[in-house]
């Protein structure tokens with residue numbers, strides 16, 4: 641998409657993506673009011689103003705926010721309040737642990753409703769069922785047990801299998817031209833391919849942090865596990881994830897679709 645005018649980031653997190661988009665498509669605002677008014681007029685006339693809106697339930701803000709980025713506090717588990725056909729691009733990234741199981745169908749419909757005809761919706765999620773490229777990881781390994789417990793701890797609340805159904809759900813919501821890709825990320829540097837090896841090395845630290853950050857609350861509070869047991873499992877899972885011999889990957893289903901006009 642070369643010149644989006646209005647972009648929506650659903651669950652902006654630390655604001656990295658929406659800040660990059662806003663910076664890449666600066667609007668015409670300047671600090672001088674007179675100049676700004678003239679510039680805005682020109683932009684409105686030329687239909688050039690780019691506005692990026694980020695929504696999150698957590699009110700954290702990046703240190704610096706571009707003039708054309710508007711961060712709003714809202715709950716995406718409620719119906720969107722934006723008017724219909726509002727955005728050229730709607731972006732939803734890693735929202736599977738935020739959107740309620742029962743909300744997904746309507747969440748997709750809401751994203752469709754606010755996308756303008758001809759606009760795009762893009763979604764990337766993480767499917768936390770880790771796999772071993774050489775089959776050495778079994779159900780008895782800590783990483784698999786971590787994964788099973790993670791799914792179990794979200795049952796009835798969040799549907800962690802939604803990432804596998806993104807294309808079908810997009811079509812059901814009336815999007816067309818659905819494209820889907822399963823991106824595999826290595827949990828450490830184990831590949832013979834230079835690029836994949838570098839990505840695995842860069843991802844290692846993310847995985848290590850994620851294994852403890854995602855587990856502590858659901859495992860102790862929802863599954864009633866003792867914190868010592870969780871810490872032991874996490875420590876073992878971290879060792880396996882960073883052991884190149886297991887060749888572990890995690891999956892990131894990525895879909896994008898168009899509101900056909």
Ligand SMILES: C[S@@+](CC[C@H](N)C(=O)[O-])C[C@H]1O[C@@H](n2cnc3c(N)ncnc32)[C@H](O)[C@@H]1O
Pocket residue numbers: 650651652653654695696697698714715716717732733734735737738739
């Ligand atoms: C895993 S983070 C992903 C952040 C960002 N999209 C990214 O990929 O870096 C999930 C984000 O969704 C937000 N979130 C969770 N539930 C939400 C809800 N019901 N409404 C709005 N935001 C929510 C969280 O506060 C968090 O910032």
